[in-house]
C-alpha cells in the first residue's frame with residue numbers, strides 16, 4: 239500500500255518517523271529475501287552492477303519519498319518549507335542517530351563525505367605547533383582538506399604508511415605503526431576506515447583505544463582527537479559510533495546506505511563539540527551542535543529530507559544481516575579471483591581486514607583496460623583513483639552470488 243505522506247506534514251518528527259517506518263519496514267523471512275530487495279531498485283537488468291560504492295541507486299522508499307517532497311515543494315515552496323523544514327530535518331537527524339547509536343543533536347547534515355571532511359578539517363581547532371597525523375592510504379579529499387588546514391594555520395601534516403604489504407598486513411602491524419607515529423605535538427589523527435585504494439579495513443576501534451591510552455597521559459587541552467572517514471563502512475559494517483571512540487565521523491549516505499544522491503552526515507562526539515567552529519553559516523542554529531554544523535543555504539531539500547527513509551530502509555533489513563551478506567559476497571568474489579593465475583588479489587581475505595571493496599590486477603592489462611573489457615561483457619567495475627591504480631569490484635546487498643559469478647567469469651575471460 240502506498241501511504242500518503244501529505245496527511246502527515248505539519249506533524250511532529252515522531253509522526254513522520256512512524257510514517258517512514260511503515261513505508262520502509264521489510265519483512266525479511268527466509269527464501270529469496272535478497273532478490274525481493276533487489277526489486278526495490280530500478281537498476282538496469284542488462285548489466286551486472288559491481289561498482290555501487292561510487293553512488294547509490296535509490297531504492298523504492300527513497301524514490302517515493304523524494305517524489306512526494308518534490309511535489310509538495312513544487313506546489314508551494316515557501317509555505318511547505320516554512321511549515322515542515324525544521325521537523326523534517328530533525329526527522330533525518332533522528333533516523334541517522336538511531337542508526338548510528340547517537341543523539342540527534344550530535345548529527346550534522348551534509349551533501350557528501352567530502353563536505354563533511356571539509357567542514358571538520360577546516361573547522362577543528364588546530365594551530366601552528368600542532369600536528370595532524372594522516373596516512374599515505376587516505377582518500378584525496380582527506381589529504382587535501384588537511385593540506386588546506388596546514389596552509390591556513392601553519393600546523394604540520396605528517397603522512398605515514400600503516401603497513402608494508404597489503405597482502406600480508408595484520409591488525410597488530412597497523413596498530414603498532416600508528417602507536418609509534420604519535421608524537422607529543424600530534425593533535426589530530428585523520429583516517430579512512432575502509433580504504434577505497436585497496437579495500438583494506440583498518441582496525442578503527444583499536445585505533446580509538448590507542449587514542450584513549452595516549453590521552454590518559456595528556457592534559458585536557460592537549461587531548462588527541464580522531465576523525466574517521468567512514469563512508470565505506472556506513473551501510474556495510476555492523477557498528478555504532480560508540481564502538482569507534484572517535485571524535486568525528488564523516489560519511490556520505492549516498493553510497494552503501496542508498497541515501498538520496500547529495501546527502502551525508504557528520505557525527506560529533508560531545509567531548510569535542512567545542513573543538514570545532516562551523517565553516518558555513520547555518521539555518522538550524524537552534525538544533526544543537528549538529529544544527530550549528532549543518533551548512534545553511536537552501537538545498538535540494540527533497541533529497542535531504544528523504545535521507546531518513548534510507549536510514550530506516552537499512553534498519554528494516556538489520557545491520558548484522560547487511561554485514562553478513564556483504565561479507566559472504568565479498569569472500570566469494572575474493573576466493574574466485576585469488577584462484578585465477580592471471581589475477582593478483584590485493585584486498586585481504588580476512589573479513590576483519592576488509593569490507594565491501596575488492597581490488598585486483600590482471601597480468602598484462604592496465605586497470606582501465608580491465609574495466610573497459612569487463613564493460614564489454616556488461617559487468618560494471620571501477621578503477622581506483624590512486625597511485626598505483628587497481629581494478630575494483632564492490633558487491634553489496636543489491637548483488638547476488640550469481641552476480642559475483644558473472645563478475646568472476648568476466649575476469650576469467652580476460653586471459654584470452
Ligand SMILES: Cc1ncc(COP(=O)(O)O)c(C=O)c1O
Pocket residue numbers: 292349350351352353377379430432433434467469470489490491502
Ligand atoms: C574513502 C572515500 N571518502 C570519500 C569519498 C567521496 O565521497 P562523497 O562522494 O560522499 O564525497 C570517496 C569516494 O567517492 C572515498 O572512496
